[in-house]
Amino acid sequence: MPDHTPDDENIPRYTRGFEWFTHLVRTDMRGRPWRKLGLFSYYDAPYVESERLYLSPKQAMLAMAADVKSQGRNVVMVVDAMEKAEMGLSTKQxxxxxxxxxxGIFPDAAKFYFGSRDSDRTWLHDYPSLKIPLQWVIQHPVVFAEVLSDASPVGEIVGPADASFEDFAGMTEVLVEKLGPPSLSEEVLGKIRSTEASEYAGEAVGLLTVFISPATAVTRSVRYLGKFVSLLKNRRKQEVKEVYEEWAQRVRDGYSEENLRKYFDDDPSFESELTKAVEEVRPVLLVLETRGTLYDLFMPLITQQLVEVVGYVRPEDRPKEAVVSSSRKRSSSSDSGWDSEELAYEEIDTPDGESEESIAGAVAPDVELSTDVEMSSQEFEGKPETVLFLDAATHLSKFNRSFKFSLKIPERHPNMSVAASFFTQRxxxxxxxxxxxxxxMSDRALVFDLHPDLFDAVTANIPISTKAWLMGQLQEMERIHAAGGVAFLEYYAPQKNKWTLRSVDKPDPKVIREIRGWFRKKTD
Structure with missing residues (x-):
């Protein structure tokens, strides 16, 4: 690594990593427009963490966001505060x-917190809580049904009628019904029987804790239920009843009106502060403290409302509004049959005349719009050009439909782009x-590391000679990393030679002074 200089001697390695990466963004990587940007690593950890240098996905995304701002586009950045790294947001430092x-980059930004404010990370709680208008959720049962379908512990596809409610009490009822312990219907048992036994491997230990833990129960899929049922066969009915009752109670307590009010506002005139800020073309920072909690599933509602307000849809692509009858009643969950000798088996109802497949299509339409758009040449009816930065997007992948919606935003809305960071250790x-x-990895990507299976997937259709060259570049990346530095492969689709090895090196002292002066101007 280069020798120390007075310009670089007395600054934290966190700042040093950001400045060095910023220099690369503003020089060798400048002038590469994109609609989708992926930042990839293997571990859920910093890209480099040495005595000299610290560079994390958040710092890299912040440098890219500064570049976006210089192009005159607005920035909405969503950051996960639950990372465990030495200098993650979960630490005060x-x-x-x-x-x-x-x-320094966004001095006039609107900053919000999304969480329960019940942790000891009090430094996260200084910002105002972002709340979702309850009236908006009530008026969008299709969106709420999509969220519930993603979170269903038995893989149930929830229809809009079953996701409808009128107030906090009704919302609690829906959440408890759809995310609490399921009745063992013939449909559920059919899914269990069709699941490969190999998927149950290693899930026996502590499985009951998984199902009664509010932090994880609502995000488990049907394969875990299958193992759960196999364990229940060897237990007395009373034990089964106690497990189910505890699960139901924890979900009911977690989604009580008191807790829901931390995330929603039921005043009919309430407007989201985030959407108001974006409409005013103010940068936005949203700090999330919901990972691994019952409230993780509410984050997609924020994205959906943001896109509805800010996203521009071409007139020819605007779909006809689907009307959901408010007279449809949700199918009620029946008693689990604890007073009978065996568990109750009930059919899960679907709306009249509709199959599960048709409901899935209504909940998560697979809309494909052209991404070949020159943003500067478009007029978006007054809607601002906005770039959404999603930190640690891998955590959102458990919400399949909502995850897909967020990543497909650029295809549906020509005034919006998305950058997302992914870790791939799974x-x-x-x-x-x-x-x-x-x-x-089809438009622009920065690859710091990658799961080997995913490397094979993204290089499946390239010549073996190119793949061999990439392997050599990856070896050089590892050599640089072992020496305490950081390097990555940049992919840029429009370029003839699409892959370039980049090394994050120390700029000249004059350049460092220019970078610091550039940031000082932002705060003047």
């Missing part, structure tokens, strides 16, 4: 250093994550 950089790569990685 990491949060302060990130905010110092962020405030025992099993879900289809949703695989599709996202392939899609977000």
């Amino acid at each position: 990491g949060f302060d250093q990130f905010m110092e950089l962020y405030d 025992e099993k790569i879900s289809q949703a994550l695989r599709d996202a990685v392939v899609e977000y």
Whole structure:
């Protein structure tokens, strides 16, 4: 690594990593427009963490966001505050250093917190809570049905009629019914029987805790229920009843009106502060403290409302509004049959005349719009050109429909672009994550590392000679990383030679002074 100089000697390695990466963005990587940008790593950790240098996905995205701002586009940045790294936002030191950089770039930004404010990370709680208008959710049962379908512990496809409610009490009822312990219907048992036994491997230990834990129960799929049922066969009915009752109570308590009011406002005249800020073309920072909690599933509602307000849709692409009858009643969940000798088996109703497949199409339409758009030549009826930065997007992949919606935003809305950071260390790569990685490596991508299965997926259709060259570049990346530096492969589709190896090196002292002067101007 280069020798120390007075310009670089007395600054934190966090700032140093950001400045060095910013120099690369403003020089060698400048002038590469994109609609979809993916930042990829293997571990859910910083790209480099040495005595000299610290560079994380958040810092890299912040540097890219500064470049977007210089192009005259607005920025909405959503950051996960639950990362466990030494200087992640879950530490006071990491949060302060990130905010110092962020405030230097976006001094007039609107900043919000999304969480329950019940952790000991009090430094996250200084910003106003972002709340979702309850009236908006009530008026969008299709969107809420999509969220519930993603979170269903048995993979139920929830229809809009079953997701309808009128107030907090009704919302609690819907959440408890759809995310609490399921009745063991013939449909559910059919799904269990069709699930491969190999998917149950390693899930026996602590499985009951998974199902009664409010932090994880609502995001488990039907394969876990299958193992759960197999364990229940060897237990007395009373034990089964106690497990189900505890699960139901924890979900009911978690989604009580008191807790829901931390995330929603039921005043009919209430407007989201986030959407108001974006309409005013103000940068927005949203700090999330919901990962691994019952409230993680509410985040997609924020994205959906934001896009509805800000996203421009060409007149020829605007769909006819689907009308959902308010007279449809939700199918009620029946008693689990604890007073009988066996568990009750009930059919899960679907709206009259509709199959599960047709409901799925209504909940998550697969709309494909052209992405070949020159943004500067478009008029968007007054809607601002906006770039959404999603930190740690891998965590959202468990919400399949909502995850796909967020990543498809640029295809539906020509005034919006999306940048997303992904870590890929997974025992099993879900289809949703695989599709996202392939899609977000099709326009512009920065690859710091990658799961080997995903590397094979994204290089499946390139010549073996090119793949061998890429392997050599990856080896050089590892050599640089072992020496305490950081390098990555940049992919840029419009370029003839689409892959370029980039090394994050120390700029000249004059350049460092220019970068710091550039940020000082932002705060003057």
